[in-house]
Amino acid sequence: MTGHRFDDITVESLMETGSMKWTRMPGHLAAFVAEMDFGTAPAVTQSLQNSTDKALWGYLPPAVTRDMSQATSEFLNTRYSWDVPSSRIYPTADVLSAYEVVLERFTKPGSAVILPTPAYMPFLTLTPLRGREIIQVPMIEGEGGRLEMDLEGIAAAFDQGAHLMILCNPHNPLGRVYTESELLALADVVEAKGGVVFSDEIHAPITFDDHAHIPYASLNETTAAHTLTATSASKAWNIPGLKCAQLIVSNDDHQASMKDIAFIVSHGAATPGVAANTAAYRDGGEWLEDVLGYIDDNRALLSGLLATHLPEVTYREPEGTYIAWLDAKGLPDIKGDRSWAQFFSDEARVGLTDGALCGEAGVDHLRLMLSTPHHILEKIVIAMAEAVRKHES
Numbered sequence: 432m433t434g435h436r437f438d439d440i441t442v443e444s445l446m447e448t449g450s451m452k453w454t455r456m457p458g459h460l461a462a463f464v465a466e467m468d469f470g471t472a473p474a475v476t477q478s479l480q481n482s483t484d485k486a487l488w489g490y491l492p493p494a495v496t497r498d499m500s501q502a503t504s505e506f507l508n509t510r511y512s513w514d515v516p517s518s519r520i521y522p523t524a525d526v527l528s529a530y531e532v533v534l535e536r537f538t539k540p541g542s543a544v545i546l547p548t549p550a551y552m553p554f555l556t557l558t559p560l561r562g563r564e565i566i567q568v569p570m571i572e573g574e575g576g577r578l579e580m581d582l583e584g585i586a587a588a589f590d591q592g593a594h595l596m597i598l599c600n601p602h603n604p605l606g607r608v609y610t611e612s613e614l615l616a617l618a619d620v621v622e623a624k625g626g627v628v629f630s631d632e633i634h635a636p637i638t639f640d641d642h643a644h645i646p647y648a649s650l651n652e653t654t655a656a657h658t659l660t661a662t663s664a665s666k667a668w669n670i671p672g673l674k675c676a677q678l679i680v681s682n683d684d685h686q687a688s689m690k691d692i693a694f695i696v697s698h699g700a701a702t703p704g705v706a707a708n709t710a711a712y713r714d715g716g717e718w719l720e721d722v723l724g725y726i727d728d729n730r731a732l733l734s735g736l737l738a739t740h741l742p743e744v745t746y747r748e749p750e751g752t753y754i755a756w757l758d759a760k761g762l763p764d765i766k767g768d769r770s771w772a773q774f775f776s777d778e779a780r781v782g783l784t785d786g787a788l789c790g791e792a793g794v795d796h797l798r799l800m801l802s803t804p805h806h807i808l809e810k811i812v813i814a815m816a817e818a819v820r821k822h823e824s
């Protein structure tokens with residue numbers, strides 16, 4: 432685990448760089464937002480340099496879009512054996528704006544949305560802003576204690592009037608990478624209820640061990656027909672500020688109705704970001720494999736650090752994503768009225784996400800990013816442990 436160039440990255444250098452992660456909570460060790468501390472791939476930097484050299488910062492040229500759609504199609508095929516024509520892949524600003532389009536264009540007006548929880552926080556806040564109710568369906572413990580979707584709960588939510596279900600795979604914050612049989616079982620429920628799936632696959636390239644990502648719409652014709660998929664190079668190559676994601680349309684009727692909205696869907700996508708996504712998908716593989724190896728080590732490192740310093744906090748190593756979901760329920764009763772995130776912010780100067788923001792199922796949990804140098808991860812856990820030890824005595 433030693434000798435990697437990421438080990439030379441310091442807290443001071445990260446703060447000086449000025450990312451959102453390292454400036455929003457001044458004086459904190461930052462682990463709350465899904466950004467990486469590792470910069471990005473040389474291919475992405477080169478692409479941005481090319482955009483700069485040409486001052487290619489105007490509206491999105493059709494050739495830049497076509498190139499991105501083609502590169503995404505090739506990436507999906509090579510990495511997941513998913514054969515998607517490039518004409519079905521649309522640029523959009525980000526996954527959340529793809530979600531808004533799906534919500535407003537492809538679901539019954541005003542219908543509720545099913546969200547397995549805990550979930551990525553903005554789904555809980557954005558959906559009501561768009562006038563839709565969220566029906567939270569807490570995940571349930573399955574095989575060996577891993578959390579799984581509650582299919583009966585999801586079926587009941589469709590019966591209550593929901594039309595859209597948000598599938599997040601690989602899952603933020605749980606780090607689950609759903610198996611083929613789990614996805615097929617979900618597909619049976621969705622199809623039986625006449626539902627639509629928004630499949631958020633933004634973390635798709637980030638998986639570990641033998642947990643292979645399976646795009647939901649790639650399973651069969653049925654899932655292809657009831658799904659709209661969103662993905663991006665933004666998580667795996669650490670470029671969310673470049674504002675480009677992909678909306679993938681696998682249903683023929685949906686594709687027909689994209690004609691009149693394709694311009695609006697793509698309008699928020701940044702021209703240099705679209706080119707950068709192309710470069711990441713096409714030439715960013717080597718950098719990504721290196722990063723995945725480093726984060727893989729962090730998965731085990733965190734297990735060891737918690738066992739040594741903070742055994743009351745438990746976690747299962749994520750199967751995908753660089754997000755660790757910590758269960759803090761075993762900690763002593765020392766936080767008062769505060770959430771654990773507030774306690775660790777106040778007492779340890781560590782910035783974590785309060786699990787309650789991920790839905791009711793997330794109360795007394797924390798989200799911690801593993802996308803950081805090993806020595807910073809160690810500092811984070813030790814600072815947390817010291818705060819607990821100080822207050823319990």
Ligand SMILES: Cc1ncc(COP(=O)(O)O)c(C=O)c1O
Nearest residue numbers: 465525526527551603631633671
């Ligand atoms: C599961 C998930 N979906 C969506 C997003 C937001 O993506 P975007 O910035 O493309 O809207 C994130 C960001 O972390 C995420 O983890």
